[in-house]
Amino acid sequence: MHDVSWLDWPFFEPWHGELARELEDWCARELPRIDHHDTDAACRQLVAALGKGGWLRYCVPVGPDGIWGGKLPEIDSRAVCILRETLARHEGLADFALAMQGLGSGAISLMGSPELRARYLPRVARGEAIAAFALSEPEAGSDVAAMQCSARLDGDSYVLDGSKTWISNGGIADFYCVFARTGEAPGARGISAFVVDADTPGLRIAERIDLMAPHPLATLSFEACRIPASQRLGEAGQGFKLAMMTLDIFRASVAAAALGFARRALDEGLARARTRRMFGQTLADLQLTQAALGDMACAIDSAALLTYRAAWTRDVKRERSTREAAMAKMAATESAQQVIDRALQMFGGAGVVSGQPVEKLYREIRALRIYEGATEVQKLIIARELLKN
Secondary structure (H helix, E strand, C coil): CCCCHHHHHCCCCHHHHHHHHHHHHHHHHHHHHHCCCCHHHHHHHHHHHHCCCCCCHCCEECCCCHCCCEEEECCCHHHHHHHHHHHHHHHHHHHHHHHHHHHHHHHHHHHHHHHHHHHHHHHHCCCCCCCEEEEHHHEECCCHHHCCCCCEEECCCCEEEEEEEEECCCCCCCEEEEEECCCCCCCCHHEEEEEEEECCCCEEEEEEEECCCCCCCCEEEEEEEEEEEHHHECCCCCCCHHHHHHHHHHHHHHHHHHHHHHHHHHHHHHHHHCCCCCCEEEEHCHHHHHHHHHHHHHHHHHHHHHHHHHHHHHHHCCCCCCCHHHHHHHHHHHHHHHHHHHHHHHHHHHHHCCCCHHHHHHHHHHHCCCCCCCHHHHHHHHHHHHHHH
């Protein structure tokens, strides 16, 4: 039985524990039904299933009179973290499917007009529309201010030109929240955000990108892509601020996904250590194995405390959690890589056989140390916040 003692920590309210237990039962029942022979199709099935199960309702606000389709008045970071941790422990693609519904529509939740929120958010919550967040470019990943994709105002429309890459859900999304340079000011202050439907003329999928852990990913190309000015999110020039606000909400949940991977790795390692016979005893009887298990458990709890502190700071203290989220994201993803590596080592040669749980975890975790801000960027964010204060 996996460890759920962390749900008793004071970061949570009783309903958070109930949420985790209900999702655990749902995962055991529903996830085995997903066909993974085609990654795109599997992701579509997962979004639909998560929507039908009501889990995507935690990714958007409820809205006035419930019209946006959410579960709560505003996004609860602790709930999103619990959802991601639980899903990741069961299956990486299920975590990905839920996370991108939240991240891909987060900018609409934060700054969308009433019309945009009413048009997109209910479909996201029901799993009827797949969302994507298009920020990175070939020469503007960590350095968002170097963005080159442009949006030129032409009458009552904007015309987009340029490209975006490393876009999760690229190729299967129904709409993209796109960030482009509109030129109100130099650098980051001259960026705006837009909702672009996938079938808009001038938007095409330039390339599909295959990852070591299969996820839908693509490079987008915009060539004289005309969209109504009403598709803009917030005021012109607010795009960078909006992107950072969106990432602040969901960055802690990346740490939670890493926790899910790490907890599954520890479970697999414990099971292996108890049953693997070696030198007339079990692997668990060896002091080297016991030391490794101790390190793994301590790393997981340390990362979990940082993760749920960040979510609690945002939800309960109602404060920006930039520093806390950066600490959580860095610590959880780096320690999960180490935990998974140690678990795989306990399996020996069997651990690198394709399809083994620890082998899949080994491939899943590597990307988390990069996306939504690489570890090196998180260190800079933490230092900047310390110096600011």
